[in-house]
Amino acid sequence: MVFNRRAHFEEAENEPSNPHVHRPIGEIIERRFSRRGFLKGAGSAGLGVAAIGALHPLSAAIAAEAHDRFAFEEIVHGVDTTHHVAAGHEAEVLIRWGDPLFDDAPEFDPRRQSADAQERQFGYNNDYVGFVPLEGRFDRGLLVVNHEYTNEELMFPGLPGPQDEHDFSGITAEMVEIEKAAHGLSVVEVLGEGGRWRYQRNSRYNRRLSPRSTEMRIGGPAAGHERMRTAADSEGTTVIGTLNNCAGGTTPWGTILTCEENFHGYFLGDVADHPEKAKLERYGVPGNAYAWGRFDARFDVSQEPNEPNRFGWVVEIDPRDPESVPVKRTALGRFKHEGAASVIAEDGRLVVYMGDDQRFDYVYKFVSRDVVERADPAANRDLLDHGTLYVARFDEDGSVTWLPLVHGEGPLTEENGFASQADVLIDTRLAADALGATPMDRPEDVEANPATGDVYVMLTNNTQRTEEQVDAVNPRADNTFGHILEIVTEGRHTAERNHWEVLVRCGDPARGEVGALWNPATSDNGWFAAPDNCAVDARGRLWVTTDQGSNWAKSGTADGVWALETEGERRGTGKMFFRVPVGAEMCGPCFTPDDTALFVAVQHPAADGTEAFPGRDAPSTFENPATRWPDFADGMPPRPSVVAITRRGGGTIG
Template sequence: MPPERTTPPSISELAQRRLSRRTALAGGLATAAASFFAAAPKASARAEGLLGFPAIPPSSADEVVLPPGYRYQVLFPWGQPIVPSGPAFAEDASNSAADQARQAGDHHDGMWFFPFTGGGGRAGLLCVNHEATTEQLLHPDGRAAWTPEKTAKSQAAHGVSVIEVKRDRLGGGWHLAESKFARRITMTTPAEITGPAAGHPWLRTSADPEGVRVLGTLNNCASGPTPWRTYLTCEETINKYFYHGEQPPRPGSPEDRYGIGSEAPYPWYTTESRFDMRAEPNEYNRFGWVVEIDPFDPESTPKKRTALGRMEHENAVVVRGRSGEAVVYMGDDTQFDYFYKFVGAEPIDQARAEGRSPLDEGTLYVARFEADGSGRWLPLVHGEPGLTAADGFAGQAEVLIHTRLAADAVGATPMDRPEWCTVQPGTGAVFFTCTNNTARTESVDAANPRLNNRYGHILKIDEGGDPAAGRFDWDIFLLAGDQASGATVPADQAFGSPDGLWFDAAGRLWIQTDGTQPLVDGAAQNNQMLAADPETGEIRRFLVGPRRCEITGITSTPDGRSLFVNIQHPGDSGTPDNPRASSNWPDFPPAGRPRSATIVVTRADGGVVGGR
């Protein structure tokens, strides 16, 4: 059995010593860390920098709010058919599971726009993740009297949509097209397990004794495109779907480390035995992977790439290394978990030319942040100290299936909910979000400098232009929150819980939020999206979403004139008796319900979104 999780023994002490040498410890370690590490945004003249729009104020309205001169179009809400001829959405949620399998899923999250070659960016395929469902709104009577049909509909509302979208003219609206490419990948879509863990006994079930085939993908959080024009979708919070029994797992066990409890919020196990761990103890090992989808081949089988490790994958950013290999940056979205990097074993072009995946062979690393501003990528390779058979890892497959325990064993740095990452154009610097961590109540470290970190922060690492490097320098780009929390953003641009993160082609850093926002005049505010200029440190609020939503998922056309953004679970406090309790966005029908949706943001003058 792999060892119980450990924490690097001296990082807080190292941070204390470093900070005491360089800055007064007035106010404690958190204050010192903020003053030393944070690259506090500097004021800049409005005529300078990358941000060409006026900042908007916070909002608690049930609407998407944008700067003057901007507009949005609701393109792809939950329940819209993936082709115009598909089954229409029923406002009372009475669509069947079969209908749902041909409609947009729920809880839109990460996505990517793949333009058609030669189309000028006015047409292409949009891949959209559907992370989860609001069951109280998915069915007319919510969770009451659970049935196999409800399980089937819930499963059909998870997964991925591939749709073809078009813009008829510059300045015109976007629409879905009848398309040979359009399809849904759901929890009943056959997928293949590939890489070092494929076929391992821990992946075998009664339905798949070989451990290489699995039905479906779930909790599809964020995503990333590959240089070879495929789509990576990331399986995140898998523990919600598997029932362990009345007794929780043994403390320190792999099930405990992956968050399996004595309850399953999704009652699929009541109608389908593969989600009951008493019947199929290995099924949950078959989820928590990065899944590769070819959007241009509707007959292709999704591939679960096990070389990238098993965790609560948030997103996956792929770049080419200096030798042409695939390098993938990833976060594991749980309090006190880690940032990871995968480096392929051979150049992308060579692997593909010889019929191999660039993502099936290589080395997975986990990040350790040192107090002096340096860092190391620790290899998660069987046989390394802590990862031997004596430590409970019989081979590389066990290291990958139990990635979290392997990262614990080598002494990675536990982070404040590591989520999205993105790579800065030109410099190759990697930015990571730490969304928040209210469970950090006893100790801080240099990379996580605040106790009760309600508002989160963003880290920046520099690998010297070599994505495959084993070492890096790091700094804190910003501390989110209000001034009372030690934030390094201007008071009028205060925000909390950074989650989604993406650089556009011009170098603007877009920041999306999911969670606690600073109060304004004592009132709660909605989640938002901001843009930052990394060179000047300037940051401006660009978009605020409707009530109780998360802002997530972002991609654009190559010319930057259309920006796709996802609005996830607006009004998620609604009930079957009162579905519009907190929101009725985006349609506001008197008898309808709120719907997650993809929107398209454009400028009235046709210019580049966010630019001058």
């Protein structure tokens, strides 16, 4: 069996582990909107933009104008070996896998890798990017970048292709140590000079965090619980490293929230006699995606049964203090976190929105107990250890009900397997199941718009939808292309009840069988598929990045960045801004506070679906990749990289 790491994680997200798929979101959308008009798409093109304003109660008050808020000429759909950006902008590689962060780090040599060197170099498969200004400047700051996972067949010479998940015969102990060192995060100082950005080697702020060597503290209600204790940590309060860091967020006090997603894939072992077998299955443990458990006992659940409970959390990092100890904030729950977007609520408390990235899993929010101290960042140090976690139920009448996950309330009692609040949080998915939350179509990034109070939920795809759920407004049992929901809070982020709408249903609106729904102003290049990450710029404009996996062969275009109108008569109009090279996923995105630079992460170039690329019929390998982006040098493999986008001559992006 040929094993593809990326495909393995994609399938883990696509294959539901939730046994309670009683009211999936597709059915609720269908029932809610069967009586309403929609946007551009199969069978509904004549409904036009009049219906759009009806879908959004704030649009008339905020932006009645019909002009295009995104003043750039969009690029075209397509797939090739390099990246592309809209005219009038520059897109330059800022930092690549293996670039040295310190003076004592060696220059990158893919044929002479070592774990020690990798822990002094920029890591692999960059995903979330956060920017923290230094000295109040927007042209100098810290980039904090997640390194989600590794592709051995592209990292190491000599491997014939993706490894067999039950064999791993080509993987050595040395490779495993390099993989560990390539995971985690990088903190790196960056400078903007004359419209061009560069990273500062040997900055006192530069830092690598990895699951190989970085000690982290466990905070919140699950800290010290017996289910968090291991042979190496008898107190259950300290863990080495963070795994599969996907998206994240930045707090108002300048720390970074990094999110552990597909942590299940790093564990091996026999769970037949495991005391928590059913609980592990709800999280997909063991995932058998890496050989780490063959060389490190803590990744073998047969030897360390509690180690999986120490992953799947949101981790808070202070990038301005390279000596600080990161903290896993267990009050925010344990699941396959995609992102953690925070907003200061109407009463001064912090609200963090999150998605659990697997088909038929849930959308969450955390509301802090205490208010944010804006003038004293140090006072917020443990603010995320105290508060209430909620899970969303989406109803046909357009309401969102936020259900509190609090021990002793409703079914969350000892009789039902929840002996404490720590149990509720360690088993967040099971607690949400018990409360009857709405199963969603792979919730990925969830981002709040400070300008409107709206919250955007990226729902990447769900091909598990049944034929019984198909009708004129949702005509696809094979929802390959995903959609975007909008939670309308009207500024009430702490409320236990809000309102929801559909923003767009993704895919090609010209193909009737797809059932896509867009504003009629969307061009042939403005539609997209599989929304994943998103960002709201300082002007309140929404930017969406995509992750189609190998499904780019179905859409006909590589992943990228799209601008998406959310207000006024152009609501639901997409516009293509940036495109990645073949086989890559588009991650990030992150603006400087003045919108003069946009940082995006090009992840795993040459990895996804390259068999469909013209002239190829086999997966990429180190020796024979579909592209050698960004170096295009013989012998140099493709390198995941962060790209800095600026406007030629200066000014606002887009």
